Amino acid sequence: MENIAGTKSSLSWAVHISVAALVLIWLFPTVGLFVSSFRTADQIATSGWWKAAFPSEQNLTLRTDPPSTQVQKGGQWVIEGNLFGDKRGATISVYGTSSREISTYKAGETGKFRNGATITVQPNGDYVASSDTKWKGGRGPRVFVTAVTPPEFTLRNYQMVLFDPANREGMARAFFNTLTVTIPATVIPILVAAFAAYALAWMDFPGRALLVAAVVGLLVVPLQLALIPLLSLHNDIGIGKGYLGVWLAHTGFGLPLAIYLLRNYMVGLPRDIIENARVDGATEFQIFTKIILPLSFPALASFAIFQFLWTWNDLLVALVFLIDSTGETTVMTKQIVELLGTRGGNWEILATSAFVSIAVPLMVFFAMQKYLVRGLLAGSVK
Numbered sequence: 001m002e003n004i005a006g007t008k009s010s011l012s013w014a015v016h017i018s019v020a021a022l023v024l025i026w027l028f029p030t031v032g033l034f035v036s037s038f039r040t041a042d043q044i045a046t047s048g049w050w051k052a053a054f055p056s057e058q059n060l061t062l063r064t065d066p067p068s069t070q071v072q073k074g075g076q077w078v079i080e081g082n083l084f085g086d087k088r089g090a091t092i093s094v095y096g097t098s099s100r101e102i103s104t105y106k107a108g109e110t111g112k113f114r115n116g117a118t119i120t121v122q123p124n125g126d127y128v129a130s131s132d133t134k135w136k137g138g139r140g141p142r143v144f145v146t147a148v149t150p151p152e153f154t155l156r157n158y159q160m161v162l163f164d165p166a167n168r169e170g171m172a173r174a175f176f177n178t179l180t181v182t183i184p185a186t187v188i189p190i191l192v193a194a195f196a197a198y199a200l201a202w203m204d205f206p207g208r209a210l211l212v213a214a215v216v217g218l219l220v221v222p223l224q225l226a227l228i229p230l231l232s233l234h235n236d237i238g239i240g241k242g243y244l245g246v247w248l249a250h251t252g253f254g255l256p257l258a259i260y261l262l263r264n265y266m267v268g269l270p271r272d273i274i275e276n277a278r279v280d281g282a283t284e285f286q287i288f289t290k291i292i293l294p295l296s297f298p299a300l301a302s303f304a305i306f307q308f309l310w311t312w313n314d315l316l317v318a319l320v321f322l323i324d325s326t327g328e329t330t331v332m333t334k335q336i337v338e339l340l341g342t343r344g345g346n347w348e349i350l351a352t353s354a355f356v357s358i359a360v361p362l363m364v365f366f367a368m369q370k371y372l373v374r375g376l377l378a379g380s381v382k
Contacts, residue, residue, distance in 0.1 A: 030358070036351035038153040044347045055148050057093075059102060064119070064129050064140030076130045083125040083143060090149040095121050102144035113141055121145070157352040171353065173328075174335035178357075180243060181318065181331060182311045185250035186304055192251065193258030194300065198288050200259070201266040202274060212263070218256035226252075227320050234321070243329070246321040250311050258303050265299035266292060301368050309361050332357040 035049040047056040062083040070079045084090055094103040097113050105111040107123040117131035121143065129141070161171055199205075200212055230249060231241075239245045269292065277287050293300075315333040322329050330338075336353050339346075 030362075033351050033355050033358075036348065037157055037355045038155070039348060039351075040152055040154060040156075041346060041348050043149075043152060044351075052153075053151050055150050057146065057148050060145050060147060060149075061099075062143050062145060064127060064143065066140050067135035067137055070135050076132065077134050079129040079135060079140060081127065083121065083127055083145065087152075088125060090125065090147040092121060092123050092125060092145045092147045095143055095145040097141070097143060099142075099144060103146055117141070119143065157348045158356075160349060161352045161356060171332070171335060171356070174330050174332045175356075177329055178312060178331045178333075181246055181250075181322065182308060184243075184247045185254075185311045186307045188247060189251045189254040189258050189307060190300055190304060193255055193262055193303070194293065194296070195288070196255075196259045197262035197266055198284075198292055200263045202287075202292075203284065215256050215259050215263075219260060221256075223253045223317070227316070231320055241322055241329075243322065246318060249317050249321045250307075250314075253317070254303075254307050254310070257306070261303050262296060262299050265296055269295055305365060305368050308364050312357075312361050 032049040035052050036044055039049070039052055042058050042060065043052070043056060046058045064079050064083070065081040067079070069081070070077050072078070082088060083092075092107045094106055095111065096102040096104040097111050097119065098104075105121070107121055110118050110120045112118050115131070117129060117135075119127055119129040119141075121127045125147075127143070129135075200208060200215075230252070231245075234240060234245045234248075239248070273291060274287055277291055282290075313333060315331075315337070318331045318334060322331070323334055332353075336350065336357060339350055339353055
């Protein structure tokens, strides 16, 4: 009975588990990046993103209020306040007055600074710092605490990446540069491949089978082999590094897959429709534009998703054919690499920048995902 059509296979549970596992494997990094983009640097350094909703123990370097707030009480110069300021809610377990000994005193005990001054820190962060002499300097002394802090989410990371003058110009320029590269590099291959696929699917001419075989063979050619020769060709014909060069490069690298995918889909279209159109006097161009293209929209959308995602996330081709020393044509992937060099320890900024860069591909994918499976199955069933 297991082989009868319409009955479920006994291994269907294994298929469901495998699909769920694959979805989770691909989903975890994206969720982690999204959660990390809202966390502070201290939280990222002390706990994983999966612990973002729970309190975490952190080693913090805090300062008392500045000496300008000191008052004289009983012959002592006193500074009072709370180490956490307005952000209360953490619980201090131990603290220290030196970076070498950050857990010398328990919360509630009185500690000493090197200059002889004393401080008493309570578990909630309240403190009283006393000195025989007047406190000097513009900032209060440092206090090193170990505290259990509540979960905190902030929009400061996005404000810094998108609106901070120090980063806004670079990220905004990189965003529009990436759009300038991606949109033409997606549209041009589709236009060229659609004409080629129609010719290979429905027009009879000598050598058509060889061309189809050549397209299939080009699918396995590594693009790295063509980078330097193609750049030399661009320099020889006067294109050099620029948007035109990167558009042509992405077009050349994307055409084999586009032609193969569209040709397989067009071959599976009903022959009667095309023959009836020819009988009615329609030209090949009219058949292509008014019949084939509308019917092939799922395959066109499927390739557009792949090409857009690959071009948007590309770094290698952009480095070879586009980016120059001036930085005027820097794309988002290159901008993130530069942030990694200048802000290597600021993981909250890197996570935010990375999520901003994947926001557009995610919107494109979810907007056109219904056509993805239909396009991928093109030509699989006749």
